[in-house]
Amino acid sequence: MRRRKCFFSKSMFRDALTALLVVTFGTSTWVSNGGLWVETPLLTSIGVPEGYKIGSYFIMVTQAAIIGPLIFATCQYFAPKDRHLEIPAICVTLAVGVTASFILIFFWNFHSIWSLDGSEHSTALLTLVFFMSLVDSTSNLTFLPFISSLKSKYLNWYFIGEGLSSVIPSIVVLIQGSGGDDKCVANHTFIDTTKDPVSNVTFTENCTTYMVQKTGHALFPPELYYTFIFLLFILSTISFCLLRCLPIIQEQYEDDFDVETSDETEDKTCFSCFKRCKRRRNNPEQISLLNFQSHRVKGTREERLNKVKTIAPSLFDHTNSEDSGVISEEHETDLSRKSDDDEANGSLTREVVQRDRDQTGSRILNEEGGVNDDPSTSKKSKSSFSKKHIFLFIILTVISSLIYGALPSIQSYSAGGYGSHTYLLVTAFAEISVPIGFVLVMIRPTTSILIVLLTCFTGILAGTYCMVVATLSPTPPLQGQIWGQILIILAWIFQGISFSYCRATIAWILRNDGGYRVSMMIFGGCTTLGTLIGAFVMFPLINVFELFEGFNPAQGCTDKVTCVMLGNETASLM
Known part of the structure; x- marks a missing residue:
């Protein structure tokens, strides 16, 4: 009775805690692509050696970090088929970050x-950005498969966290400021005297x-600011450990996910985070309860509970619950609560999930008492990719080449001509717009290919405007006018929302089509490949062919000289 009166149940607390972690x-x-990126306006303002080219150098350095995913993919290829290396890879990358x-x-x-090239460069900054980018690039292949081992509802929470890796630093940068705009001020005044040889x-x-x-x-x-980035990495690492350590979180994993450890130890400290025991699947009582499809038992609550006890007595065994691999007391409480709720219609509803790792997939006992082989709620042991999947992977590669490769490289040229303050707003709001798309997918997810195409086309239009403005630098359209600043800020916001929504929708479609582990790894691979293509195309255009010219307020200012006529004198003829 005491538990029944509790408003905030244990399951609600478990769900909220898991989502938070x-x-x-x-x-x-995406700390290096987001958190470090939004600091570039201030770095440009205080005079880093690269100047407006710092963006293209950042992009190339982050692409050099592709060695991380290559090492991981190689190790995974040569590892035993039943050995997944996501967990140790996450531990290594977080330690490096x-x-x-x-x-x-x-x-x-x-x-x-x-x-x-004989020029001065920010050696330490670029080197450390490379190592931090190992986390970003490797996360495409390791973080997603790990999160997909949790229940599917947490996938969108992960994308929100991914977006916050840019939003939170962006808010901090907006508070920090860019140091203000550059302004021409009088430096030196002198008297200039000239004589006209004709008129003397x-x-x-x-x-x-x-x-x-x-x-x-x-x-x-x-x-x-970089201290703040360090604290973000610390919090992320602690969250990963808790996701692996806390016993209350283990029920949030799908039943076909292995958390390996030895059965000889009962160590429950954080040192055993990465060594959990495999879930027991051969319990005959669980199988019997799964195959029991008729729960419409008339009678009192006790009669209905006794019917279930005859099928799976260990669910109500308080002494052997630890050995049987099920939670006896909580199952009894949950069944009792279900029985009271359904007593009016005389049905006992109990959803029991028993997923196997073989090709039969998962079997879910639905609320009618039957077995529901719903492919959208079960995992497929083997993935089969259709033309639709290949099409989605192509779109994902294209938008990744733009949002993570090409467009960030020219952001300084696109916004710098409107002033340092506008440059800061563009950088910050472009990063903030990314999780907005993720939240929209979480609120109303869709599997429509038409929506994917529309959002992709909208993002390309907005990105094209940003690219055109960058090519017109250092004199972009509507320079010095408020409408020019508004248009460039809105263009960067719309491309961020559109591309992030399209990317999250593609992930949702792949996640629901089954074969989640392979699909998510290919999803991450296409993201990395697209970013690589965009970076390698833009770097020579910016640094070798110099097709883009940065806005330099000092150039027009230092060459500026104003003179005021004081008078004239006519020389006398001797």
Whole structure:
């Protein structure tokens, strides 16, 4: 009776805790592509050696981190078929991310001359960004399969966490500021005297030269911001450990997911997080209860409970519940609660999930008492890809090449011409728009291919406008006008929402079509491949052929000289 009065049940607490941990775990997925990226306006403003080209260097460095997924794929290929390496790979990548983000706090402004081009570069910054990018690139192949081992409702929570890996740093950067816009101020005044040789008239002018001056300062330096990024990695690592450690979370895994450990130890500390025992599937009582399809038993509550006890007595055995691999007390309470709720219609409803790893898939006892072989709620042991899947993978590769490769490379050229403040807003809101698409999919998911095409087309239109503006830099359209700033900000927001919605919808379709582990790995592979294509296409266009020209307020300012006529004198003839 006491448990029945509890409003916030144990299952509700378990679901909320799991969702929170999944979101926090997902915040480390795109820290370098999101969290570090939004700091580029301030880095450009304080004068990093790369200037507006810092974006293209960031993209190339993050693509060099593809070595992480290649190493993982190679190890997985040569590993035994029943051995999944996602868990140890996640442990290694998170350790690398924590270490690199900690070092970045102290050495982000270390510069050196590169013999390759004889120019000064942000050596430490780019090197540490590479190691942090290992987390981003490897997460495409490891984080998604791990999250997919949980119940399917947590997939969208993971995407929200992935989006927050950019949103939270973006909010912090907006608070930090970009240091203000550059402004031309008077630097030096002098008297200039010139004589006209024809009229023999001397002109005297008061001339002024100008210099660039910042109109403000950032609220806090980059060191404190990188400390915040370090704390994000710490929280993500703790969340991963809790997802693996907490016994209450283990019920959130699908039954065909193995959490391997030895049965000889009862160690329940965090050192046993990565060594859980396999779920027992050969319990004859569970099989009997699964095959029992008629639960419409008339009578009192006790009679209906006794009927279930004859099928699976260990569900109500308080002494052997640990050995039987089921939770006796909670099952009895849940069955009692179900019985009271359904006493009016004389039916005992009990949903029992028993998934096997063989080709028969999962069998779910539905509320009518029958067996429901619903493919949308069961896992397929083998994945079969149709033309629809191949089409979705192609679209995913295209939008990944744009949103993660091409467009970020030209963001500084696209927004820099409108001022440092507009550049900061574009960078921040472009990252914030990403999880908005994920939330829309979570609120109303769809499997419509038409929706995928529409959102992809909308994103391409907005991205095309951003690209055209970048090619017109340093004098973009409507420069110096409020409408020009609004249009470029909206264009970056719309491309972020459209592409993220399209990407999350594709993941939802693949997740519901079965073969989730292989599908999610290919999903991550297509994302990495698309980003690689976009980066390798844009880097030579920016740094070799120099098709884009950055906005440099100092150039027009330092060359600016204004003169005011003071008077003229006519020389006397001797």
